[in-house]
Amino acid sequence: MTPNVDPITFFNKANELMVKNSPAAADKEMLEKIAAVNIGPGMEFDTSVLTGDVAENWKTMLTEIRLKLIKEGQKFSKKLGQWDYFGEPIGDFNTEYAYRALVALAGLGANTVEVALYPKIEQDADGNTLLNFL
Template sequence: LIRTLVDGPDDLAAARKVQSGFKVSGPKVERPPAYLERDAEPEAYFANARALLAADPPRAEDAAFIQRSAGLLTEGPFDRAAMAAGVAQARAIAKLASGRVAFVNGWSYPKPNLGYHGTDYGYRAIVALQGLGALPVAEAMYMKAAGDNNSGLFNGDGLYRLTLPARLPLDGFWSLSMYEATPDGQYFFADNPIDRYAIGDRTPGLKRNADGSLDLWISRTDPGGERSANWLPAPKAGPFSMTLRTYLPRAELLDGRFRFDPIVQVPA
């Protein structure tokens, strides 16, 4: 994953210039087969998987998994109903596993192997379902808020607050992103009246407290007054989720000596 920091709207042209300068190179090979989307019919999906595996053989560490999956990676014939049931079961397992996250003081912290999943296929599936991909923790740490009742989701129509200390243990930047939750466990940005989908140290006009700490306000409607400058809009309706990202985290964040305060609901 390559991430380009855009320091506000005025920096967009320069960021695009940086992006156009990236080059990815590798050995010359035949173009791989086209891949199907995750919602493709199971029979077609696994036929596509066979073609992709033939074009790009798996690593040696995946041999055991490939052997266990040999039945699905042959030409068939297959029981279509059983395949559909298996796909549904896998999605349910991934969704259930993502809901069994351990929260520490209101946040879930990534496993050390994030970005280098190896044979931890369950963890990789959850990351693929919720975020497509992830950077390793030395580059970025992703913390998901516990939400209401440690569900990972917020449902309230009231006002929430996250207080951050004046200094965070990181050498990059940070952001708090808002996501609308879908019934199948995916998360997307939601339209809002100020076109703010995340708030972070590059957000212009943030108002800090006298001691340098920062109160971020989360609600479906503008909290008003001085709080508006630090407002992260929530979706107009339905459950939502928040992820806090820290880039180039320092040792005390990586090893758990530093923990964030939780997001709390407060009187409006």
């Protein structure tokens, strides 16, 4: 999950992308919070918030956030026999940012549950662990 990009480039690219791909109205509160460090459409990221070993801190944060996202995403997981699948609000996340990010790690996006299921299985019928890519 470690992108080959530093945090300054990452946030400035996000700012640039938000110009042509406007955030939803539901994101207003979050945009107000992150505007404090100049994250938002057309802004330039405030590098003064970066302290210490930026590269190492970025790498650590990316590792830790992945585990947090997986844990957060479990509350949306549904069981269907031996299978788990991602349930609502998949595909229409609104402000469920952690869930949106988790799904983005697994793929680019998702349809709603009315359109598709995204099943996952971790063990076979005998309880043997299968490969887990997320």
